[in-house]
Amino acid sequence: MSAANQLYQEVILDHNRKPRNWGKLDDASRHAEGLNPLCGDHIWVYLKLNDKRIEGISFEGQSCAICKASASMMTHAVKGKSIDEALTLGQEFRDMSTGKLDPQSGDHHLGRLTVFAGVRDLPTRVKCAILPWHTLHSAIHSIEQVSTEGEADPVPGAGLERTDHA
Ligand code: ZN
Numbered sequence: 001m002s003a004a005n006q007l008y009q010e011v012i013l014d015h016n017r018k019p020r021n022w023g024k025l026d027d028a029s030r031h032a033e034g035l036n037p038l039c040g041d042h043i044w045v046y047l048k049l050n051d052k053r054i055e056g057i058s059f060e061g062q063s064c065a066i067c068k069a070s071a072s073m074m075t076h077a078v079k080g081k082s083i084d085e086a087l088t089l090g091q092e093f094r095d096m097s098t099g100k101l102d103p104q105s106g107d108h109h110l111g112r113l114t115v116f117a118g119v120r121d122l123p124t125r126v127k128c129a130i131l132p133w134h135t136l137h138s139a140i141h142s143i144e145q146v147s148t149e150g151e152a153d154p155v156p157g158a159g160l161e162r163t164d165h166a
Contacts, residue, residue: 008115012065021057027048029049030142031047034132041062045058045139054083063131087140096114
C-alpha cells in the first residue's frame, strides 16, 4: 500500500469513528439535503451564518465511509471561513476530485483535503466525496436567495445556476 493510500485509509477510518461537527445544529439559519442515489448517501448540512461568515456548521445522515469522512473534513475546513472562501474551497475540491486540479501544484487552499485526491481514479466514489460540498453549496445558495431581501449587497459569486444558455 502506498503512503498516500495508507493516509487516505487512516483519515477515512478516523473520521468515521469520530465524525467532526456531527448532528443537527440547533440554531442553524439554513440547511440543505444532499442525495447520491448512485451509492445511497443521504445527508443534511446545517449552517449558521453571521455577517457572511460560517459561524457554525454540522451534518448528519446516512452515507458510506467516504461521504461521511468527506463531510466531516468539510465542516472542519470551512468553519469560521467566509462564504466566498468556502465556495472557493468547494470548487477546488470538485476540480481535484475530477482531475482538473493537481493537488501537488500548491495553487489551492485544500490542505488536508488533498487526502481525497485519489478518488479521481474511482469514478463511482467521486460523487460520494463531492456530495457534502454540493450540499453545502445548496445551503449557501438558499442563503443568498433570502439575503437579497434583507441586504443591499447579495453574496457575490455564490454560483447561482444560470438558466439562460444563450
Ligand atoms: Zn457513497
